[in-house]
Amino acid sequence: MVYHGRCIRNWAIAFKANDANLNPMALRMALLAMALISCACASPDEASGIVLRVVDGGTFDVQGFGLVTLADIDVPQMGTIEGVHAREYALENLLGVQVFLDIDNGRGKRPDGATTCIAYLANSNGTPNLSKNFNRMIVGAGFARVRDDPGNEFDPAKWC
């Protein structure tokens, strides 16, 4: 919830800076700044590690961190053909690669030991790639669907 507050403050600053000469170009720049700031408000650097094991399309093990469950998505269960396909998509994109995690800080681990997160893939230089939000990617690829859990700190409507 903290980063939402920071977003609002940053937006206010962006608008204030353009108050003096509000014209269509300035407005467009302000809107662009808002879009960029909105993406920057994610916290992809709370944890990072290599994915060692993929349990299913929405659950995997990260080296040095533990079990991750992806926030706000509904993934078909293993034992169904859809579940197998979702896991295959996760295997192709996650196994053996570095991920950056935005952790749901409001809750601890689930009873099964998994931590609710948004996972970002890495840029080629090893920094988090905010345009590669894996929660959004697996939905976009058709292997899962959005199911917002209002009890966590994330809002799928704001995914980059």
Ligand SMILES: [Ca+2]
């Ligand atoms: Ca967080």
